[in-house]
Amino acid sequence: MITRIKNESRWIRRNLERTFQVASAVVIWDDGSTDDTERICDAAAKAAHPKSSVVYYPWGWVREWNGAGGACHYLRSPFAEGSLSYTIRSEQRVNEIRDKNALWSYCKVKVPFTYVLCLDGDEMLSNLAVERFPTYLKRLDDGTDAIAFPFVFLWDSETQRRSDGIYNSTWHIRLFTIQRLSPGELFGSTFASRNPGGFHCGWVPFQPKKIEACREEIVHFGYIDAGLREEKLRFYTRIDPTGEAGYTHVVGRPNSIAPGPLKVEPWSDT
Numbered sequence: 001m002i003t004r005i006k007n008e009s010r011w012i013r014r015n016l017e018r019t020f021q022v023a024s025a026v027v028i029w030d031d032g033s034t035d036d037t038e039r040i041c042d043a044a045a046k047a048a049h050p051k052s053s054v055v056y057y058p059w060g061w062v063r064e065w066n067g068a069g070g071a072c073h074y075l076r077s078p079f080a081e082g083s084l085s086y087t088i089r090s091e092q093r094v095n096e097i098r099d100k101n102a103l104w105s106y107c108k109v110k111v112p113f114t115y116v117l118c119l120d121g122d123e124m125l126s127n128l129a130v131e132r133f134p135t136y137l138k139r140l141d142d143g144t145d146a147i148a149f150p151f152v153f154l155w156d157s158e159t160q161r162r163s164d165g166i167y168n169s170t171w172h173i174r175l176f177t178i179q180r181l182s183p184g185e186l187f188g189s190t191f192a193s194r195n196p197g198g199f200h201c202g203w204v205p206f207q208p209k210k211i212e213a214c215r216e217e218i219v220h221f222g223y224i225d226a227g228l229r230e231e232k233l234r235f236y237t238r239i240d241p242t243g244e245a246g247y248t249h250v251v252g253r254p255n256s257i258a259p260g261p262l263k264v265e266p267w268s269d270t
Contacts, residue, residue, distance in 0.1 A: 001117040002107060002203075004099050006031040006080075008121030011221045013040050015124045020048035022125070022133040025111055027073040029103040030060075031094075032080025037121075045072035069112040075103065094239055097198030100191045104205050108186065115140060118174045118203035122222040126152070127269050129216035136175055136214060145208035146176035152217045152267055154224040161267040162223070165249060165258025171213060173204050181206065197239035219269065223250060 001023040005012065019026060028041055042063065046052060049065035052072075059078065064071040077099060079092075087093045107113065115137060119125075125133075129149065136147050148171040155162040178186055185206065193201035223229050229251045236247040245255035254260035 001026045001119060002029075002103055003027075003119050003121055004029040004031060004096070004103060005033065005037060005121030007033045007035045007037060009033075009035040009037045009040055011122045011124070012037055013044050015119060015121060016041065016044035017048070018125045018127075018130050019117070019119065020044070021130050023117055024068075024070050025073070025113065026071075027075070027103065027107055027111060029075050029077060029099055030080075031077045031099055038074060038076075041072065041074055071111075073106070073111070075106060077102075095198045097191050097193050097201050099198075100201065100203075100205075104189070104191065114179050115175065115177050118176075119218070120220075120222070122220065124219050124221075126217045126219055129214075129218065132214070132216050139212060140175070140177040140179070144177075144210050144212045145180060146173045146204055146211045148173045148211060148213045149175070149216065149218045150213075151220055153220045154267070155264050156225065158224070159266060159268065160264050162263070163265045164260060164263035167258060168263075172218070173202065173208070173211060174218060176204050176208060180209075195240055195243055199236075199240050199243060226251075 001019045003015075003026075005028060008015075016026065026045070030038060042054070042061070045063045049063070049070070052063045052065035054061050054063040060074040060076045062071050062073050079095070079098070107116075139147065151170045151172060153162045153167050153170070154160065161167075181189070189205040191198075191201045191205045193199060195201075222232060233247055233250050236243065236250065240247075245257050248255045249258040252262045254262075
């Protein structure tokens with residue numbers, strides 16, 4: 001599993017507890033966390049693999065649990081060292097494409113893998129997705145290149161999801177295989193986007209030829225309460241002020257992404 005995170009101490013433990021049930025290796029790119037995200041990640045890896053050992057590097061650490069590539073890699077972004085006041089060009093500080101390509105390059109060099117699960121720090125696999133995970137790998141072995149998951153956007157509680165506009169039917173590719181890429185195609189694979197800050201570049205660094213969808217969901221915590229939603233709106237509009245119709249749908253105000261009225265419905269992680 002690969003992930004790019006920042007200040008995800010509220011959710012990252014739950015993300016990793018389920019991820020470690022399906023992933024043999026986890027690679028984390030930390031874009032300058034100032035909370036205890038790093039400590040929680042290490043604790044989660046150690047809890048999942050009590051006999052693991054850790055090696056520290058200037059750029060982060062690797063906690064290993066077998067000689068076959070099983071490990072948690074924690075990479076601290078060199079672009080996020082120090083505060084914003086030490087950034088020579090502040091508009092260069094946030095760049096999702098740059099970070100994901102650095103993360104992807106590290107994986108291609110350092111991590112043995114065939115399948116890649118991609119999650120943000122405020123997401124986790126649903127219980128059903130964990131249970132069904134072996135069937136996804138079989139589909140990838142049988143000719144599918146990538147699998148798209150339906151997303152549940154929790155709203156105001158963990159038993160309630162938003163269900164109007166795009167929130168009613170949002171699917172994202174979050175699992176893919178590289179087994180049908182040639183060495184040259186894998187070498188040249190990169191993330192790309194034309195959006196400011198490198199936003200909306202997705203989680204697949206090449207164009208899959210065959211994509212299938214599954215029914216089991218990925219859970220998104222990032223909009224669960226009003227404070228988080230307002231924080232997201234401020235961040236998105238600072239970096240990308242014209243994207244997604246001003247991003248006002250994030251806080252429940254109608255726009256072309258979600259014209260309204262805002263609608264929620266019960267949800268259970270069963």
